[in-house]
Amino acid sequence: MDTFLQQVVNGLTLGAVYAVVALGYTMVYGIVQLINFAHGEVVMIGCMVAFTVIVALASAGLPPMLVLALGALAAIAVCMAVGYGIERVAYRPLRNAPRLAPLITAIGLSIVLQHLALLVWGRSYIAFPQIIEVKLYRLGNAETSATISNVQIAIVVASAVMMAALLALVYRTRMGIAMRATSQNPAVAGLMGIDVNRTIAQTFLIGAALGAVAGVMVGAYYGIAHYQMGFMLGLKAFSAAVLGGIGNLAGAVLGGLLMGLIEAMGAGYMGDFTRVCTLDTLLPGFAEACASNPDASLLGSNYKDVYAFIVLILVLVFRPSGLLGERVGDRA
């Protein structure tokens, strides 16, 4: 039971991060009906910039929370610039082009961003500085060994605050009204006096800012950063957005949390379920493998990256509109 609780805690933390990244995908998708292929790189750059700032300020003797906040602010600023650049270079000039075109420019940009990051931060894994002392809190009585760390709590709280702020922005401000109008019908929104180009740029900026914070959270949680980290993270978050129903803000949050839980549970349990000795009792034929290595399993935790794709494919086949989605995935 404590393992289960622990996996739930880990899964929800991971899910909170995925949800924030997924919000970035879903915002952009909602407004231009295109996937922002370079969003994963934005998250990676956010993580890297925060890393650089925190390392630079670590010896200055400032309070750790302030250093972290400054790192996050720098990441947000840089990522917003990158997000704006993505929109201007890859999406705006191709707004009326065939759908394949902006997709290819975005892939090209994501390759460029990844290799620029390689040039700046190098090829190897970077240890993200642990400036905040990790404290573990027990869940429940002393018998259970499930714990939650202050970093995990901070991630979940920060995600919740950002989601609430985003919802307020989209449903309570003029900017949000303009965004929703543009997403429904850009041409008519333009006739109503909305600056469509500006609104789309704002959406990319907000998505990038969310990505930046997610990058800082990933860095703080895993403690490592790498120039290719954005790729897998972006794919999983995108899968989460599709699971929840792309274009739908609540869907992105739900999808993100579910995706985090699925991954944590998959990594935590699939290995045990598919242990060769267990399988041998059900299906004969694994006896030899069981004898040579009783701990071997078919789907160990090294398959954790596969679950997101399996979920993605299942959702796209059986419910392309996602759990809460309004849009259908196969519109021509």
Next chain:
Amino acid sequence: MSGAQGRRFPPWVGVVLVTIALVALPFALMQAGTAWVRITNFAILFVILSIGLNIVVGFAGLLDLGYIAFYAVGAYVYALLASPFFGLHWPFWAILPIGALVACGFGVLLGAPTLKLRGDYLAIVTLGFGEIVRILLNNLSEPFNLTNGPKGISSIDPVSVFGLSLGGTTKVAGFAIPDAVKYYFLLIVLLVAVIVVALRLQNSRIGRAWEAIREDEVAARAMGIDTTRVKLLAFALGAAFGGVAGGLFAAIQGFISPESFVLNESVMVLAMVVLGGMGNVWGVVLGALLLSFAPELLRYTIEPAQRALFGKSLVDSEVLRMLLFGAAMVAMMRFRPAGLLPSAVRKRELARLAQDDNA
């Protein structure tokens, strides 16, 4: 290209000239070093891959970002059937069709659940598929050792054609012919076959059906095209080309590991197709050759230039190549979306689009 459009010479003159040039090329390159023949061989492999991907992306308009998975499947099929790993040493001609068939199967496996999806979703799913294949290759070393995990499979048999082994150096009339040159001739023969198949496919009933689907799927279905079957066929055939290229890669390299089949390779092949001109076989050939030789050219131009300017190499040519690929994809889509050598239909289409914009 042969001199088919030349008025003053009969067409066979062009064919003969191109043949002579292709036969003489490796010997000319050998003067600069056998390494250049090897580079050319890999360039030809990438041309075959690009032609295969062009079937999916260019002809049928389905964006596939996991194409390298089929290359990997072909390579592993060859490696498993012709290496000491399982103690099997099947002949090359037997394995090549098997590799193509298995890759075909994987193509259908990927195609079947994704047929209903639109361009961008399809791109993500194929991306995921490519990653799944790579993760499987990395992890299928236990509990049953099928792929030997990250260590890869080594001492793969060289190709043997009519009793002549293409590995090692052969002496012909006092000339030492290295393995790279022998592989070059095998690759050229296969390349010509692949180009002919691709060109014939493009003008066939299926090719026209692909084009119709790319332009307007609903209209294509209304015209009586079985879109599901035709799209699956695009995936399967494209995958088969990838499988063939993969088998050749394993044989030439003698060693394969999951390292060779990462996402960047898929993107590279896509960049070749986009640069050359989606849908045009000759354009794709040009794009693949340009981007295959790009890193070598960069190594010999940019690296010394950097050393001269800054005293050291600041930007690795490999990184520079990827930066260039990315930038080329962006620039091509913005300024010449139909590629360097656009296909006639694409060109018409884009001209019409521009008109619509002006109207």
